[in-house]
Amino acid sequence: MDKTTRYMQRAFELAELARGRCSPNPFVGAVIVKNDTIIGEGFTQPYGSDHAEVQAIKHCTESCRDAEMYITLEPCSHYGKTPPCAKAIIESGIKSVYIGITDPNPLVKGKGIQMLKDAGITVETGFLEDVITRQLEYYLTYITRQKPFVILKSAISLDGRIAAQDGSSRWISGTESRQKTHELRQEVDAIITGIGTVLKDNPLLNVRLDNPYKQPIRVVLDAKLSIEPSSNIAQSAHQQKTLVFSSSKYTSSEKVKPLEQSGIEVVILNENEPFLNLSQVLTELYNRKISVVMVEAGTQINTSFILSRLVDKFVIFIAPKLLGGTQLAWEDIDIDNIKDALNLTNMEIMPSGTDLMLTAYPDYHR
DSSP, X not given: OOHHHHHHHHHHHHHHTTTTTSTTSOOOEEEEEETTXXXXXXXXXXXXXXXXXXXXXXXXXXXXXXXXEEEEEOOOOSOSSSXXXXXXXXXXXXXXXXXXXXXXXXXXXXXXXXXXXXXXXXXXXXXXXXXXXXXXXXXXXXXXXXXXXXXXXXXXXXXXXXXXXXXXXXXXSOHHHHHHHHHHHHHSSEEEEEHHHHHHXXXXXXXXXXXXXXXXXXXXXXXXXXXXTTSHHHHTTTTXXXXXXXXXXXXXXXHHHHHHHTTOEEEEEOOOSSSOOHHHHHHXXXXXXXXXXEXXXXXXXXXXXXXXXXXXXXXXXXXXXXXXXXXXXOOOOSOOXXXXXXXXXXXXXXXXXXXXXXXXXXXXXX
16 A cells, blocks of 8 residues: 555544534545654544644644645635635645545635645645545535435335334344444434324434434424324424424414424425425425435335435345335335336445345436
8 A cells, every 4th residue: 555545544534533523514534744654633523613634733743844634625715614724734834735535515626725736735636536435425415416415224124124014113123233223323414204103103213322422303204293292202302403394284383383382393395285395305404504314214205215316325224034014115116117126336235233234325327
């Protein structure tokens, strides 16, 4: 492994330490090297705090003058919650900067690189591009497609059921898979579920780990505003931010008021149907700076997200059980012929206790 790859790999590892902790900012890693020795490291801090580059400079064990910096993503060049990182790099005296991938954000896009070059700093780009692009998939989707990255997570039996015929579903997956689900919840900005799941399971949809670093926003799709103020979600809404999306046709102040008193924010969409437009829901979440969501729902919501081509990634826990019956993870997704099948790419399968954990990406272009 050459020197540049070695230090960029270290920056990649540092970026992982910020995963889920700095949204909507991208999680970035930075390494400062002098005389072939690392003298400073950093990763993106929570939103509104230092970016990776500034952290690395602050943690240098000696002067940064004439040092090299390795960063997974192009440094910002604009004033936002913090000053431009490119400016901090210039002022530190760093002489060379190696960048994994450029930032597609119109506020940055090439401007950070140009700012460094204008200051006489040597800049090279294009290192570990594939792995960094995958690492930053949430951010890149949020910026380039102006929508949150959507993970559809489900726990299913080997024959594709999410519950037994009587509706019982606890627990299809094992202890390790449930642990990983809580880790995923902690990583995303929001969890989306449907009113059917709320009425049937009365879930909390929170992170139940030791010392979680955050709780995701809960989003309930409830066109007719059927959620009860006595539900677990409503009863805990003052502790965990909760949005309930409803249709203007079915919503009244009499329904809204008790929910708002419980701490729920009711978001009313201009809809006349007993179901919600998922693209409008995601646009509303995007406008709230929510960059990644996880769908944990039942058959109808899962099917709607797939049919709408809004799923960016599947995370499926497959348990070694056969359940039979009709409680499917999704139903008719408008595919009549095998040649029209929705193909999944970049699939990974790994053990999860007694289960299997499958991750894959839908290919909508075939």
